[in-house]
Amino acid sequence: MAYFDAASAAPLHPVARQALQASLDEGWADPARLYREGRRARLLLDAAREAAAEAVGCRPDELAFTSSGTRSVHTGIAGALAGRRRAGRHLIVSAVEHSSVLHAAEAHEADGGTATRVPVGRGGAVRAQSYAEALRPDTALACLQSANHEVGTVQPVAEVASVCREAGVPLLVDAAQSLGWGPVEGDWSLLTASAHKWGGPSGVGLLVVRKGVRFAAQGPADERESGRAAGFENIPAIVAAAASLRAVRAEAAEEAVRLRELTDRIRERVPELVGDVEVVGDPQRRLPGIVTFSCLYVDGEALLHELDRSGFSVSSGSSCTSSTLTPSHVLKAMGVLSEGNVRVSLPLGAAQEDVDRFLRVLPGAVTAVREKLGAPEPSTVVREDALVVDAVGKLCPLPVIELAKVIGDVPVGGTVRVLADDEAARLDIPAWCAMRGQEYVGEEPADQGSAYVVRRRV
Amino acid sequence: MAYFDAASAAPLHPVARQALQASLDEGWADPARLYREGRRARLLLDAAREAAAEAVGCRPDELAFTSSGTRSVHTGIAGALAGRRRAGRHLIVSAVEHSSVLHAAEAHEADGGTATRVPVGRGGAVRAQSYAEALRPDTALACLQSANHEVGTVQPVAEVASVCREAGVPLLVDAAQSLGWGPVEGDWSLLTASAHKWGGPSGVGLLVVRKGVRFAAQGPADERESGRAAGFENIPAIVAAAASLRAVRAEAAEEAVRLRELTDRIRERVPELVGDVEVVGDPQRRLPGIVTFSCLYVDGEALLHELDRSGFSVSSGSSCTSSTLTPSHVLKAMGVLSEGNVRVSLPLGAAQEDVDRFLRVLPGAVTAVREKLGAPEPSTVVREDALVVDAVGKLCPLPVIELAKVIGDVPVGGTVRVLADDEAARLDIPAWCAMRGQEYVGEEPADQGSAYVVRRRV
Structure with a gap:
């Protein structure tokens, strides 16, 4: 633990x-x-x-x-x-x-x-x-x-x-x-x-x-x-x-070096071990013990639950883990992905073997959550000029999962409209575009919630 | 202690x-x-x-x-x-x-x-x-x-x-x-x-x-x-x-009886052991562990210091023990004597022998303080119609001490004016009158502070 x-x-x-x-x-x-x-x-x-x-x-x-x-x-x-x-x-x-x-x-x-x-x-x-x-x-x-x-x-x-x-x-x-x-x-x-x-x-x-x-x-x-x-x-x-x-304070200088090595390891290894991950926060000018990353197509609360079952207590800025169902204002202000968000903040004396075990456990936990969420079929309809994904009523991270499933069907240069009423989509769809090299065109009002327009670039 | x-x-x-x-x-x-x-x-x-x-x-x-x-x-x-x-x-x-x-x-x-x-x-x-x-x-x-x-x-x-x-x-x-x-x-x-x-x-x-x-x-x-x-x-x-x-709460009923006996003893014995004392607060409808009394012609801070030296920690509502040099607003609102004020509030488990020792120590402590304070000569001048005691610049309990020293020189029915600029005098002179059966006539503005007029009745 x-x-x-x-x-x-x-x-x-x-x-x-x-x-x-x-x-x-x-x-x-x-x-x-x-x-x-x-x-x-x-x-x-x-x-x-x-x-x-x-x-x-x-x-x-x-x-x-x-x-x-x-x-x-x-x-x-x-x-x-x-x-x-x-x-x-x-x-x-x-x-x-x-x-x-x-x-x-x-x-x-x-x-x-x-x-x-x-x-x-x-x-x-x-x-x-x-x-x-x-x-x-x-x-x-x-x-x-x-x-x-x-x-x-x-x-x-x-x-x-x-x-x-x-x-x-x-x-x-x-x-x-x-x-x-x-x-x-x-x-x-x-x-x-x-x-x-x-x-x-x-x-x-x-x-x-x-x-x-x-x-x-x-x-x-x-x-x-x-x-x-x-x-x-x-x-x-x-x-x-x-x-x-x-x-x-007496142990700060030494402990800072040790914890920084541990969080450096997490910053490096997580993107290698888990696909579709964004490590957020300044890589250099940062506290020794904190590292935060977000996992595409992952429900933050489910991931925290998986990690807790494996003996790791971490927190998350994902909307699904907040009582107000809005993503962390920090991640929002940074414009980074908020879904599947995990903050690891190491206490003084955190053991290297615990960090190593965390890195062994994390990929399986992410995969388990993604598998559970991957099930729903995207409900897509073709309109005159653009593909439309109807994710109204679906909560983070489902709108982004559905977007990712259809992007391959969009011709390069064409657009897809994601209809969503979950607050987190406003943050996560642009963040997904930035991570994937796709173009986020903008948001338009829709009958329910908003339509988020994405142009395929790659 | x-x-x-x-x-x-x-x-x-x-x-x-x-x-x-x-x-x-x-x-x-x-x-x-x-x-x-x-x-x-x-x-x-x-x-x-x-x-x-x-x-x-x-x-x-x-x-x-x-x-x-x-x-x-x-x-x-x-x-x-x-x-x-x-x-x-x-x-x-x-x-x-x-x-x-x-x-x-x-x-x-x-x-x-x-x-x-x-x-x-x-x-x-x-x-x-x-x-x-x-x-x-x-x-x-x-x-x-x-x-x-x-x-x-x-x-x-x-x-x-x-x-x-x-x-x-x-x-x-x-x-x-x-x-x-x-x-x-x-x-x-x-x-x-x-x-x-x-x-x-x-x-x-x-x-x-x-x-x-x-x-x-x-x-x-x-x-x-x-x-x-x-x-x-x-x-x-x-x-x-x-x-x-x-x-x-589990011990409250039993402990209330025990502490009430101890505070009853203090309420009874203090006026017997120490002259010129007023025990204040309702004698019946009261908390089990608190008893408060005020001693005429006593400086509260000096008394607390004497008691502390003898191993007793108590508090006081006297003006000299407050940072603002005003008497306790509670004693003021009750209209009781504030000088030489002592609050005894017994903790759970307070020992009877400590209370007994307190009763043995208190009279000597009060006497010691009164002797130290009794030294100053009253500065009295006879005016046409009334004796005047000039206690301007003197702090509680000195104005009352000076009043007490000269009251015997006032013919019954005659008045004495106490000039004082200490805030506590406003409370303590009327309280002294009530305790002594003298008449408190009222307060008049004076060049410095106020003149408190007292008519000798007994």
């Missing part, structure tokens, strides 16, 4: 466990009290703040402990926007941020603010130039992740921070995926992170606000954590978070 | 510790994921929700786990107010709620809403009739604690709930201090609580919203915990919270 979903939640690091257990006895009292139990709790909290600040590269009084990375993001964005309200109410985020950032942007828009979503290239990275173009006189805040949580692509944070700094706009960096590997470079203004992503316990987030950054905490007043995280401090978990951050 | 501040934070219950440690191995993964680690986490979360709901007396789908009691209060009040926005924007709270409720009310007012603070009697309890009088056609929500955190007085929640129900207004009950002792009676609509008050770990709050109550969660969207608690679930802590709630 191998857990390959560290980007969702990392197993508790042994140092975190030790620190948590040790501080359950010392850290339960109210650190605001002056009696001995309170003073002990305060000492633990202060020491944890010192350690976390050192790892982040900030002053201790710039760092607040919140109850989660999501809470840090929500509080950080709301407070920075309110602090800069005089400048205006325009927010910039990248299109591939974590949902907590995008939801904060939506809440800001619902409240009358405006937001620009900066696009990414096919590798998943933004360009600093795109942030420069998005900046306006009324921009209050810009947000950028340090690295993407679904495909591992590292973002040009230092360049974007410099562009923002020139415009006098603070940059908030969501460092949830990268903080365990090292401090965030560049002249950022706010930073958020989540302890359970680096092997710390659940229930601890970091919110860093650099001195001099205008910040007005929203919501009811609360005196704890500089007014930036309401509620009683969870000191045992905070101590465990800080101790484990220090511990993972 | 004895920790007598359980109302701030209870030491971790052994069952909480066991459950936490056991679930660190099983509960770290994302419960939204379908692989085995995620399914195990989901099972733990579901079981904890069932157990907590049973203890509260609600349906599991009515209960969300938040990151703290404060967070539950903030989220509950904001969501209930927004859900009833069509009814109006009027909020009712009692004057003695926890600061999290009062801060939420202030935030609501700052946002353009209105709030009524229902007064309490000298025992600290509200009357249902006062809530009935406060209800208006535009009242969106009423809030009432189940029992007071500073003096232990139990509130008439069922009566107030019934009054609110008749008016069609939901009642939110902050049950932080009482949930370990038993479910909250009455037909309430929302309930909040905090695990570390009953011996659970830090980092877990409960927010219960009854079916049919209009509720619109505020802030950015998040799919976890029915959209009512953003951020990754802290499952090990949640499991520990639920397990310990069940455990403390």
Whole structure:
């Protein structure tokens, strides 16, 4: 059994466990009290703040402990926007941020603010130039992740921070995926992170606000954590978070090399072992432990189920694995295939033999799913000028499977129209065309859903 | 050494510790994921929700786990107010709620809403009739604690709930201090609580919203915990919270009797052992483990320090122990003495011998503080019609000490004016008059601070 979903939640690091257990006895009292139990709790909290600040590269009084990375993001964005309200109410985020950032942007828009979503290239990275173009006189805040949580692509944070700094706009960096590997470079203004992503316990987030950054905490007043995280401090978990951050940093350089070799192996071998696969994300500028690929003609949920049965825990950005039946916004923004999507994110200490076994198991799992799905006959009718595939009512990946089955019947230079009402088809049919060297002509309204027009080129 | 501040934070219950440690191995993964680690986490979360709901007396789908009691209060009040926005924007709270409720009310007012603070009697309890009088056609929500955190007085929640129900207004009950002792009676609509008050770990709050109550969660969207608690679930802590709630409930009936005997003893003996003491809070309708008293002519911080040196950890609502140098809003609303205030809140299992030792130590500690403070000479000047005590620039309890020193020089029927600019004097001089049978005439503006006029009656 191998857990390959560290980007969702990392197993508790042994140092975190030790620190948590040790501080359950010392850290339960109210650190605001002056009696001995309170003073002990305060000492633990202060020491944890010192350690976390050192790892982040900030002053201790710039760092607040919140109850989660999501809470840090929500509080950080709301407070920075309110602090800069005089400048205006325009927010910039990248299109591939974590949902907590995008939801904060939506809440800001619902409240009358405006937001620009900066696009990414096919590798998943933004360009600093795109942030420069998005900046306006009324921009209050810009947000950028340090690295993407679904495909591992590292973002040009230092360049974007410099562009923002020139415009006098603070940059908030969501460092949830990268903080365990090292401090965030560049002249950022706010930073958020989540302890359970680096092997710390659940229930601890970091919110860093650099001195001099205008910040007005929203919501009811609360005196704890500089007014930036309401509620009683969870000191045992905070101590465990800080101790484990220090511990993972101590092993980061060595472990990064090892995990990068393992993910390099997956990136190389998967396309050789499994046909019709697209490995997504930047091949160079990426986190050590994350690799993501999409398999044509595969139902993501069925594939995850097959892999789980073989003892592998991975996640997927395919539409069929989401509660809303829409593909991952990250894959969508990158314009890459979302069907049959698998994200492998290796925890610290992931064993090479588990990766090797994954590579042995994967081809059979993909084949099994494809065989199950390959059964339906394509329902094709010939019209005057073009072949029509009716995939209305069929969910991802069936529309693409049906397209692939008929493309051979189309004369080179001729077109085929795929009728589909599944949301994922809008993303996956163009992605299939790009992978196959066919021309994606465009989308037209149809009686039900849309017609996707493809011209055969090869 | 004895920790007598359980109302701030209870030491971790052994069952909480066991459950936490056991679930660190099983509960770290994302419960939204379908692989085995995620399914195990989901099972733990579901079981904890069932157990907590049973203890509260609600349906599991009515209960969300938040990151703290404060967070539950903030989220509950904001969501209930927004859900009833069509009814109006009027909020009712009692004057003695926890600061999290009062801060939420202030935030609501700052946002353009209105709030009524229902007064309490000298025992600290509200009357249902006062809530009935406060209800208006535009009242969106009423809030009432189940029992007071500073003096232990139990509130008439069922009566107030019934009054609110008749008016069609939901009642939110902050049950932080009482949930370990038993479910909250009455037909309430929302309930909040905090695990570390009953011996659970830090980092877990409960927010219960009854079916049919209009509720619109505020802030950015998040799919976890029915959209009512953003951020990754802290499952090990949640499991520990639920397990310990069940455990403390199992011992509640027996332990309530035992702790009530101990606090009864403190209530009886302290006025006998220490002169010039007022025991505050309702003597009958009160929590088993809390007893609060105030000592005339005593500096609360100095007394806490003396008690800490003798091995007792207690808290105080005196102005000198608060960062804002204002007396506790609870003591203020009750109109009782705030100087030399001591709250003893016994944890489960508190030993009788520790209480006995506290009663032996207290008189000497009070005497020591009074001797230190008794030194300054009163600066008195005789005016035409009244004695004037100039206590400007002197902090609590010095103005009252100076008043006490000169009252004997005032002829019966004559008045003395105490000039003071310490905020606590406004509360403590009238309270001293009530305790001493003197007449408090009133407050007049003065060059610096106020003049408090007292007529000698005895």
